[in-house]
Amino acid sequence: MSTLMDKQAAMRDFLQNHVLDRWQYDLIEIDQRYNAKKDYIESSFCYAFDELWTQAFMQQQQGSKGEIHTIYVSYLRTSIMENRATYRIDAYDENWFLDRTECSVLWDADFIFAPLFRRMEELEKIKSAYARKITSMDIERIKQMEAIKYHLLAVEFMRSIVPVLLESPGYRKMTKSPKICLLAGEYRDQCEVLYPNPDSANEETSGVGA
Template identity: 30%
Template sequence: MREEAMLHFEKHVVQPRVRETLLSLERDYDARSDGWTSGFVEAFRNVCLQARKRQKEAGKAPIAYITFSMLRTALADGRDVYLVEAADQRWFLDREPSFGSYDVSWAFRYVRRLREQLRLEAPAYKGAIVEPDVDRIILREAVKFHQYVVRLGRKAMEHAARLPEFLELERAEEVEVRIGEYWDASEVVFKEDRRPRKDKAVKAWLEERKEYTYAYEAFEKLDLAGGDYSRNDLRYAWFRSCRLSRSRLEQCVLIGTSFGRSDLEGSDLSGSLIHGADFSGCRLEGARLKGTLGAKGLTDPAHWDMPGYPAVRFVEADLTGADLSEADLRGAVFTNARLDDAQWQGARMDGAVLPASYREILPLSDEQRQAVIWMD
């Protein structure tokens, strides 16, 4: 009887309520995440200050890892707080990390709302579903809400990585900022790699097309021009001021990849997944982005299987003569971009933000022209 009740509760109460709550968080995140980043940045600043103080006073080794960790014990106690740690190259084996905390109530108030909804509906099962059952369900489902903390952390690090408190730290040549569960799996939301590396060696390595190897990697000021990197999985990688001109990047996974002011002139990205990729400040003259997929938001707005993708960003990019035909660029941001002679045939542009100065110039269809947002 209890097993049947639990199965019914899961199907008809838990999963619909979880989906509704996550869709509500998705909508609020889309509208309010810019404001929510300040709390993450401040928590990051504070742990950097603590670590720098330790370095000055006690000769603490260079920092290699800054980790934001979800604490299930805190969640069970109703405390919306993550542990923040700055550690040297020993990471979890560092016996003297610097500590801080991060208030995640912006995300976990939705978890509390879900818990209350489940508690209110449990009595209908006449004692078969008790409060500890609800608490176990909440601990299980919390990881879905945690994914928004990861997404926000990645967004916030665009600013946090420029903080003087971080730049003044004695840092290891490789630095990672990670978000995950305490002493468990975590995801890189920022990586810095200042190791001296030879352009030709890195280029040859990328051309090997190894599986599960290049995602979340960081490449700094490397000349990788003319390479064949097609079909590589480069999701959430960082290419900072790199030369990638005339390179083959067709059918790559470039989800969340940052090309920060890199040179992609004449490169071919046709058919690649570019959801949430950042091409801000990049040279993309004559680049091919034909058939790329980079729509913003949920795959299916009526359902939830993961947080929606951020917008693809082409802020201040030079797309002169670029081919964006047949691309799905819904919600993409082209603020202050150069778009002369770019090709848009068949591109999906719903909600894309384009410079108003190109309103009468771009060869868009009537449907495309009505779907975009023109911004001064």
């Protein structure tokens, strides 16, 4: 790598040769990981929600939680910084983000994000060829940008399992609004609808991510 290359040129070269489109090669590995541990992955996701339904039901029995209106699955950038793919799942009553009674569980999506974390470790080694023009901070920013692609894969996985979640005994037992909807996105930020109530999803999610 030429020592005469400036920071911007070095970054362009680094992205072009070592980052752009590389995530597509991880899709095969992610699919293999999923198929190899399909039952475990799906059951661990469902188990996290079973814990959430139970927690919400107990709070309702105690009178500290109203009927559930919104389930929000949060993508946590801070966990990505620590090479963990942890999602926080919250159950909110009609007060939504003003709901004072915390009802949340955590779920790990490492089977999707593991290839990303490994690639970023490899980039740390490759950057030495760029005469300090590429820093660990640059790679951290790249990781956060690349992670969004993997988050979208996680959202599709979640969406595929929603029908199972809605049939669970814990979900049926929990008191919930007829307008309940499940959302996934960054913590209290832009999100996608995983499950809209057919009659009222637009009303429930109006303004989300605005």
